Amino acid sequence: MEAFLQHLLNGLLLGGTYALLGIGLTLIFGLMNVVNFAHGEFYTLGAYLTFAAASLLRVNFVLAIAVAILGGSLLGALCERVLLRPLRGESIDTTMLVMIGLWIATQNGELLAWGGVAKSIPHPFPTAPIVIGPVSVAPLRLFVLAAVLVLIAGSHVLIHRTRLGVAMRATFQDRETAALMGIDVGGIHTLTFAFGSGLAAAAGALLGPIFLVYPSMGDLAALKAFSVVILGGLGNFAGATLGGVILGIAEELGAGYVSSGYRDAVGFVIIILVLLVRPSGLFARAGRVG
């Protein structure tokens, strides 16, 4: 029972960052209809930027994470401008292949820039775990959970409560009408992609100090983000949040009770099962898909 509670807690902590990845991708894939296989690269970038700022430039840890999020957003905006804007109106397959190209190019660029050896990000928190009843948790992980909650709440407010969020949702529901209402549609595209990429970078910046940072860390992250988005339903913000937590807990339980070798298979199995049984996602209301 104690082991079960511990797995549950670890899963929740892991799931929070998956939720960040998923929310970012649900904006890009669900709303913008870009099958962004480079999503994981923004996650990797976030981790490396944190490493560079915290370890090489000796910037304050929290500030380093902010730098990573900003860097990820800026690069996302650049990608949208340079790669996706010329391809608007092309088929979804073409943009997908371009994003695959970007994925391979950036990953190997990172391999060249940083080398293949995994890096660890220094953090100011004590390593001794805090014991709460039957479970224990590292202070760093608690900080990560708090940061994740703040970011998710912030994203929620931005998308659902601000004029910008309304403009975002309007643009992807009906481009022409949105443009007629005076919305800068091109700018919204850039902003949405930047926002989604920034969230991926945030996930990388927050998980980087817990695990290790290496160039191919984004591969699994991208696939997990896809399984979260599919689990939650395309473009469904709350679904992505819940989906992330479910994936995190399912992985921890799978690794704990089945086999740790198959931990990363959980996300794949979720993709296959959900797409077969309930392609609109677990939390979609009937009739909203399509």
Place this chain on the structure above:
Amino acid sequence: MQHGVARRSAIVLLAGLLLTTPFWLPNPYHLHILIMAGIFSILALSLNLLLGYTGLLSLGHAAFFGIGAYTSALLALKAEWPFVAGFVAAVMLAGGSGYAIGRLALRLRGAYFVLVTISFAGVASLVSVNWMELTNGPLGLPGIPAAEVAGFVFRTKRAVYYLVLAVAGLAYLVCRRLVRSRMGRAFVALRENEALAASVGVDGARHLGLATVISAGMAGGAGSLYAHYTRFVSPEVFLFSYTVTMVIMVVAGGKGTLAGPIVGAVIFTILPEALREATSWQWQMLLYGVLLILTLLFLPRGIVPALTAWRDRR
């Protein structure tokens, strides 16, 4: 008429060149590159059948390749099956898993089909690493015997070259026969407008399922050849970079054309080898990514259609 003669003499010339290559290019390293180009041609042809003709992108093609390689290797090592039987079994098992994926993914198009295939490949790769008793895990399976057909052992590079050439030629002919048949036209119709195709009586489920089976089977055959040529398989055959390489070959060469995948396979097998001296593997992969983006932005239909258009303009 003159066009036809020129075409026929070009084909004869090309066939002559391919058949005599080992005699004027005896360097084993060069032959090795050509053998790999042949194996990748089969893979690119098989991917093109799906991506180019039916419009379904499989990002799990390395899985069919890997399943073929492991089937052939395990049957040869543990059950001592002869090569031909192992090859057929590899094609059947890869085709069978293609059938399963095709059936499962029948209702899924576009990005969803991609995600199911990529997940399937992910699971297959994890199984090859973790099922130690069967696959020997990350250590792989060494000591696979060389291919043998009717008592002749394909031990030298020259012999393997002819074997791969024969199988690649067969794969090409199968593809050509298929895409020029009623079925191939049905594939294209489904790619262009599935609802319209269905309205004139094209059974989408049946045709797309069949395309997946044939494509996966061909990739499995390539895996079997690879296993018996390199004499060693490890979970690396499931690497995503294999799938990426195939996609780049098809897209750059010209998807939806018969010659495109082969042109792409030859270019993108020789190019990395030519660059090997000058650059590291990371630079090559970086270049691959950039080339893929540039091709899609500036030559969206690929090399072969661009060349054809250029010839027709003259």
